[in-house]
Amino acid sequence: MxxxxxxxxxxxxxxxxxxxxxxxxxxxxxxxxxxxxxxxxxxxxxxxxxxxxxxxxxxxxxxxxxxxxxxxxxxxxxxxxxxxxxxxxxxxxxxxxxxxxxxxxxxxxxxxxxxxxxxxxxxxxxxxxxxxxxxxxxxxxxxxxxxxxxxxxxxxxxxxxxxxxxPLVGVFYNRELADKVGMTKIPANLDELEDVMAKAKSTGVTPIVASNADGLIGHLYNLLLGDYLGSKSVLDVVWRKPGASLDTPEAVEATARLQEWAKAGYFNEDANAINQDASYGRFASGEGLFMFQGSWMTQALPASFDGEYGVFPMPPLEEGDPAVSMTxxxxxxxxxxxxxxxxxxxxxxxxxxxxxxxxxxxxNGYPAAGVAGAEEVSLEADAETQIQAGYSAIAASNGFFSWIQNSVPAVNTDLPTQLQLLVSDKTTPEDAVGHLQEAYQGGLQETS
Known part of the structure; x- marks a missing residue:
């Protein structure tokens, strides 16, 4: 590819x-x-x-x-x-x-x-x-x-x-910084990913470059929801299946994990103040180990950064769980x-x-099911090969879903605010999920 x-x-x-x-x-x-x-x-x-x-x-x-x-x-x-x-x-x-x-x-x-x-x-x-x-x-x-x-x-x-x-939405990583913090393999689950972020923090490397002025920590948040709820449960919400709800214990756990990472200092300190384009520049300048983004990001990174980064799918909650991602x-x-x-x-x-x-x-830059290539995602492979292998793995696990922002316009409007409040520790996971559920229910009534 x-x-x-x-x-x-x-x-x-x-x-x-x-x-x-x-x-x-x-x-x-x-x-x-x-x-x-x-x-x-x-x-x-x-x-x-x-x-x-x-x-x-x-x-x-x-x-x-x-x-x-x-x-x-x-x-x-x-x-x-x-x-x-x-x-x-x-x-x-x-x-x-x-x-x-x-x-x-x-x-x-x-x-x-x-x-x-x-x-x-x-x-x-x-x-x-x-x-x-x-x-x-x-x-x-x-x-x-x-x-x-x-x-x-x-x-x-x-x-x-x-x-x-x-597009594949997953984890972009800086290869040089990955070597510096001792990441020798793709994390098999969220705990292993978190361990790598802790090592990065302890060595003075920002674990995650994020932009939240425009709510794009939402990519990471959706990936966490996919891990905790499973792709089908998220799709039930997005597709407005009767009885589907955002307010579940699993959604609260996913939201709590996001806030825990913020409290641990795993995001750049000004995450709530910068937008997407600025975050791309930060990542390409070596100012952070990870970014949670879609493969469209390859078009925005400078040519001089080619070969200096890699991509792997979001690790599952538990090793062996199905791989999931938005597309x-x-x-x-x-x-x-x-x-x-x-x-x-x-x-x-x-x-x-x-x-x-x-x-x-x-x-044309889109990973696809049915393209011959690597069967497993390798840390050493080039980014194009990694993206195709990651997409194929998620297709094989039937793990694709869509962003919760696509459920009703009210959720799309409310999510950036809740994410900013979470990152700045001005709300609780329970309250944030509750607000999103209220927006969802209100949006369902408006579109019925």
Missing amino acids: RLKRGSHGVRIAAAMIATVSLVACSGPGGNAPAADTMPTDVRTDVGEDAATITLFTAAGLKDYQQGLADAFMEEHPAIEVELQVEADNNYNTVAPRLLASDDPPDLAIVPDLTGAVRDGLVTDLDAYDEAYGWSEKVPASVLDAGRVEDGAIGTGSLYVGGGAAG ANTLAYSIASRSDEKNAAALFLDFLTSPEAAAVAAE
Whole structure:
């Protein structure tokens, strides 16, 4: 895998796709005549049938999507894939309108999946799932993000298909400082990670470079929630499953651990005062051992720092527990219900589950399931290899989940404040979790 420096597609996709399926807004297609969301005449033997399919994409992802289209057309030359490109800042607004039009793109990333399903704008893919066997090819924690039932994400019929690729959120480390503090292997659990941080602190090395003026300790906090609650329980909250709650003993324990690290002095003293860009500079300047960030960070670090850092997945709570991490899938699309080429579009979705599509994703900076590489994450391997191996390990453990900020807008608003209060020891873990739960419940009422 080659992480392309200077490409902004990774950061754009992480920001855009993280909101897919979770935006609560009224669909623009409510007054349009209903389309048939159930495909008829489902066929998989269409690779040699002449067809043209349109893929709607954001400008920041154009090169990536074109690479996927080219690879597909090389395998299926009878089918032409045309890109329809929209400015990044307009995409989420324009996509629903296009899907509701009389001439929609055949394939698109849908910003509001529940609204699109409600308004009949996207195709029920269950028949294609059965025909192609996607449920056996793609990790459930990835594929289930495209299932909708009674207005809820995570169960029911499938409306988003494709493969698994996206950024890896994990632990970046400075190789020189790791040697200095005696980190000779990747920590097997949180206790071992904490031991390394204690050694760093005792040798005068800041254990964690963090920015919390913009709430980006939230990456670490979400990883801790994943370790303590498990990926499925976090997804239940994000997908608004009835009865799901942020206020659990496990969430309080995860929150307490974050505050314990702050009290122990494991963060830079001005963590609450600096933003993301400043933290990148601090890390690249050797001012801290660890950063908890996504693989999009490789695009922001200076070229002179290449080879000086590595990445590994967040260690589990206990050795042997499943590896977990947040991600945003970049190989996932819906088929417009008004598409005239559903079978050809479904063949494209099936292609996205292939090693060839995964290789295109990797070439564009996205680790992907299905890319051949190291089976285990090694401390000595280069960062690109580590990111791919880490992503593959989490895919194998079915451990992907999404940020709790993506549950309801109120949590996204309240979380930075609670994290700042936690780091400055101005609240308790119980109160912080209680506030987040109140925001969650209030947000559910607003979006119901």
